[in-house]
Amino acid sequence: MSPAQSAEQPELAQPLQRSGREVLDASDISRALTRIAHEILERNRGADPVVLLGIPTRGVPLAQRVSARIQAVEGQSVPTGSLDVTMYRDDIGLKPPRGLEHTDIPADGIDGKVVVLVDDVLFSGRTIRAALDALGDIGRPRAVQLAVLVDRGHRELPIRADYVGKNLPTSLAERVTVHLTEFDGEDAVLIADKGAK
Amino acid sequence: MKHLLSAGDLSRDEANLILDTAEEMRSLADRPIKKLPALRGRTVVNLFFEDSTRTRISFEAAAKRLSADVINFSAKGSSVSKGESLKDTALTLQAMGADGVVCRHGSSGAPHLLAKSGWMTGSVVNAGDGTHEHPTQALLDAFTMRRHLGSLDGRRITIVGDVLHSRVARSNVLLLSTLGAEVTVVAPPTLLPVDMTSWPCATSYDLDGALAKTDAVMMLRVQRERMNDAFFPSAREYTRRYGLDRYRMAQLPDEAIVLHPGPMNRGMEISADVADSTRSVIVEQVTNGVAIRMAVLYLLLSGSNEEEQTA
Numbered sequence: 001m002s003p004a005q006s007a008e009q010p011e012l013a014q015p016l017q018r019s020g021r022e023v024l025d026a027s028d029i030s031r032a033l034t035r036i037a038h039e040i041l042e043r044n045r046g047a048d049p050v051v052l053l054g055i056p057t058r059g060v061p062l063a064q065r066v067s068a069r070i071q072a073v074e075g076q077s078v079p080t081g082s083l084d085v086t087m088y089r090d091d092i093g094l095k096p097p098r099g100l101e102h103t104d105i106p107a108d109g110i111d112g113k114v115v116v117l118v119d120d121v122l123f124s125g126r127t128i129r130a131a132l133d134a135l136g137d138i139g140r141p142r143a144v145q146l147a148v149l150v151d152r153g154h155r156e157l158p159i160r161a162d163y164v165g166k167n168l169p170t171s172l173a174e175r176v177t178v179h180l181t182e183f184d185g186e187d188a189v190l191i192a193d194k195g196a197k
Numbered sequence: 198m199k200h201l202l203s204a205g206d207l208s209r210d211e212a213n214l215i216l217d218t219a220e221e222m223r224s225l226a227d228r229p230i231k232k233l234p235a236l237r238g239r240t241v242v243n244l245f246f247e248d249s250t251r252t253r254i255s256f257e258a259a260a261k262r263l264s265a266d267v268i269n270f271s272a273k274g275s276s277v278s279k280g281e282s283l284k285d286t287a288l289t290l291q292a293m294g295a296d297g298v299v300c301r302h303g304s305s306g307a308p309h310l311l312a313k314s315g316w317m318t319g320s321v322v323n324a325g326d327g328t329h330e331h332p333t334q335a336l337l338d339a340f341t342m343r344r345h346l347g348s349l350d351g352r353r354i355t356i357v358g359d360v361l362h363s364r365v366a367r368s369n370v371l372l373l374s375t376l377g378a379e380v381t382v383v384a385p386p387t388l389l390p391v392d393m394t395s396w397p398c399a400t401s402y403d404l405d406g407a408l409a410k411t412d413a414v415m416m417l418r419v420q421r422e423r424m425n426d427a428f429f430p431s432a433r434e435y436t437r438r439y440g441l442d443r444y445r446m447a448q449l450p451d452e453a454i455v456l457h458p459g460p461m462n463r464g465m466e467i468s469a470d471v472a473d474s475t476r477s478v479i480v481e482q483v484t485n486g487v488a489i490r491m492a493v494l495y496l497l498l499s500g501s502n503e504e505e506q507t508a
Contacts, residue, residue, distance in 0.1 A: 100495075
């Protein structure tokens with residue numbers, strides 16, 4: 001598995017051990033998501049046009065958390081779903097086949113909406129490219145925006161995030177891991193040397 | 198997984214992976230663009246030595262929805278009718294660069310031979326071989342039942358009819374027992390294989406006794422084209438004892454569903470009003486067939502060509 005993938009798509013099945021330095025704790029993550037929710041509302045002048053789509057696995061609960069915050073602020077719920085990009089990845093023929101994650105597009109669709117993609121770590125940008133292709137097969141949003149919890153740099157494609165929880169300058173030799181209570185029992189962002197596992 | 202030759206080769210995890218993947222594939226049917234890029238640039242050959250409507254169309258639709266290139270080959274009108282052997286056909290397909298071969302053959306074991314002989318390197322999917330197996334049919338049946346009944350663990354499933362000639366029955370018994378269902382096979386003694394002790398299921402000669410305790414009943418087609426012997430006295434007697442009509446259907450529990458792999462002999466093993474009733478999921482089986490075959494082709498063909506990297 002290439003370094004880019006291991007950081008962007010943490011393996012769900014493996015029992016994640018806590019290793020490395022903690023760069024964001026639970027309250028940091030909570031504050032970052034609250035700010036992102038406000039930024040989304042500000043940029044789009046309310047929640048009306050917004051559809052949140054999380055990218056599995058960890059983008060999905062993040063999208064739901066942002067959605068809950070928007071609901072708390074605006075008193076209006078935002079359609080929230082998930083978008084699996086497995087079959088649109090550019091490395092699909094290079095690796096053993098893997099199972100699909102759930103794609104859940106809100107009932108009203110995405111045509112004419114502002115789709116905000118939500119993911120945990122933005123790294124090479126290849127996942128987001130795949131997500132853009134996947135969106136194209138589902139409908140034609142008015143605009144697509146990107147929200148990530150962590151931007152760790154090292155882009156390989158001309159892609160940037162509109163909403164960033166934390167810019168985290170890293171070296172390629174490091175590994176960024178996002179833990180969320182839904183999967184890992186805690187909220188934290190960790191950074192570690194790739195060797196130290 | 199490199200090939201899909203027998204439903205018995207699948208572990209419970211593998212079977213569930215295929216069914217879960219099919220669940221995602223099925224949601225594609227509701228989208229405006231029913232196409233995924235997963236198999237772009239791969240070639241799938243439908244190698245059909247025996248007549249088939251739904252299986253071939255279903256595999257073709259599945260491969261095309263995954264963006265694979267599809268070549269249809271049927272024995273009629275090909276060099277096979279000039280006497281070309283299976284080996285030479287396989288070598289031809291290999292030379293054309295087939296990544297996956299979907300094989301239907303009248304002889305049991307033909308797909309197995311294709312897969313293991315070394316004549317070709319692509320993945321082989323058994324689409325029905327003789328009276329042996331038809332694993333994707335079993336998978337789509339299990340998928341259909343799972344959508345209606347939830348988990349198949351402990352569910353009671355009754356398979357009725359011409360078990361002797363049925364590849365669907367064998368594949369279903371193997372797969373459904375892997376998934377934890379309790380399978381009962383009901384047939385006249387002449388239409389059961391000689392030794393059923395190796396099959397992971399119960400057998401019975403009495404349909405009426407089995408129906409009340411059934412969550413799903415699967416009627417098999419009476420395969421007249423394979424019957425060169427008198428297996429039962431008359432069609433009417435068969436229908437009387439083993440056919441599913443409205444009165445028999447009334448004995449089923451309220452939630453039970455009726456399946457048939459098709460093509461149906463209406464009025465023989467299943468009456469027309471049962472086939473068209475709300476309990477019947479026969480048309481749905483066809484829809485689900487495309488999803489299952491997409492899942493199988495995706496899992497066999499999408500990854501790298503290197504041998505088994507996953508355990």
